[in-house]
Amino acid sequence: MVNINTKFHLKKMDSGLCCNNIVLIGFMGSGKNSIGALLAQKLGRIMLDCDSLIEHNVQMTIKDIFKIHGEHVFREYESKLVDWLACNVQNAVIATGGGLPIFTHGINRLGVVLYLDVDFDVILQRLTDEERAKRPLFADIDKAHALYQKRAALYQHIATHSLDANVSCEEIVHKAWCLLKEKGLI
Ligand code: S3P
Numbered sequence: 001m002v003n004i005n006t007k008f009h010l011k012k013m014d015s016g017l018c019c020n021n022i023v024l025i026g027f028m029g030s031g032k033n034s035i036g037a038l039l040a041q042k043l044g045r046i047m048l049d050c051d052s053l054i055e056h057n058v059q060m061t062i063k064d065i066f067k068i069h070g071e072h073v074f075r076e077y078e079s080k081l082v083d084w085l086a087c088n089v090q091n092a093v094i095a096t097g098g099g100l101p102i103f104t105h106g107i108n109r110l111g112v113v114l115y116l117d118v119d120f121d122v123i124l125q126r127l128t129d130e131e132r133a134k135r136p137l138f139a140d141i142d143k144a145h146a147l148y149q150k151r152a153a154l155y156q157h158i159a160t161h162s163l164d165a166n167v168s169c170e171e172i173v174h175k176a177w178c179l180l181k182e183k184g185l186i
Contacts, residue, residue, distance in 0.1 A: 021085070021092045021111030022180065025155055027148050028098040028135050029123040030116040030165055031172065036095035038173045043186060047093045050081055050100055057081075062097075066136040075103045085110055099137070101158045102151055108160070112185050114176060115159035120148045122166050 022039065024032040033049055040047035051062055054077045058065065065074045078100045085094065086109045094110060101107045118126075124141070132138045137147060156162055161179055165172045180186040 019086060019109060019111045020090060020185075021094050022176075022185075023094045023096060023107060023110045023113045024116060025096050025101045025107070025113055025159060026098065026116035026118065026165065027120075027123060027151060027155070028138055028144070029127040029131070030098070030118040031126070031169060032095040032098075032116060034169050035116060035165070035172050035176065036093045038169055039176055040093040042173060042177060043093070045091050045093050047095065048085070048089065049095045050078065051095075051097045053081060054078065054097075061134070063134060063136055071136075075099070079104045082107060082110065098151075102154055107158065112180070112183075113158060113160045114179075115155045115162040116165035116172065117152075117155070117162050118165045120145055123148075 022043075022045075024036050024039075026032055033047075036047045036049070039045075054065075054074070055061055058077065060068070062074065065077070078097060082100070082104045089110075096107070101113070107113060127138070138144045161183075163172060163175050163179065167175075177186070
């Protein structure tokens with residue numbers, strides 16, 4: 001098995017911070033990255049994409065991590081990344097991978113958690129074949145649908161707030177902004 005401590009070089013700078021990040025969770029293709037980028041721009045914050053951080057740190061694509069080392073190793077990278085984010089990152093918008101909040105304990109340590117709730121049919125319309133091919137857990141549509149059904153309630157449970165994200169990116173960003181403002185979180 002890959003030794004995460006040697007493969008995953010992230011230096012811890014501080015500990016015990018109370019995080020005020022905005023964390024986006026949701027199924028594959030729910031728009032976490034697109035919404036995250038727009039929301040970060042609107043708020044003047046930086047956006048961090050967990051999948052890209054892992055890919056850069058281990059110098060492998062997610063597809064290859066799954067193929068060569070297996071899903072369990074990818075989940076360990078995610079877990080390690082969340083520990084690092086909790087100690088080092090403030091004021092960011094964080095886009096998670098679809099399985100991260102399910103497999104990693106205590107994502108709420110990072111800040112307010114927003115669930116982008118999108119119907120499976122809408123996700124299918126949004127994802128191109130190329131985008132689906134990058135996602136090992138979306139190789140089979142029926143299996144992806146079953147996974148979606150299994151996870152939907154968990155996302156609801158984990159999130160601080162859920163947003164109906166079946167609308168345009170601009171509308172979702174507007175809704176997220178209004179919600180965060182109303183709750184005094186921005
Ligand atoms: C996964 C979602 C992917 C990526 C990996 C596993 C999942 O991220 O982390 O392929 O378990 O749902 P996106 O949600 O950005 O597609």
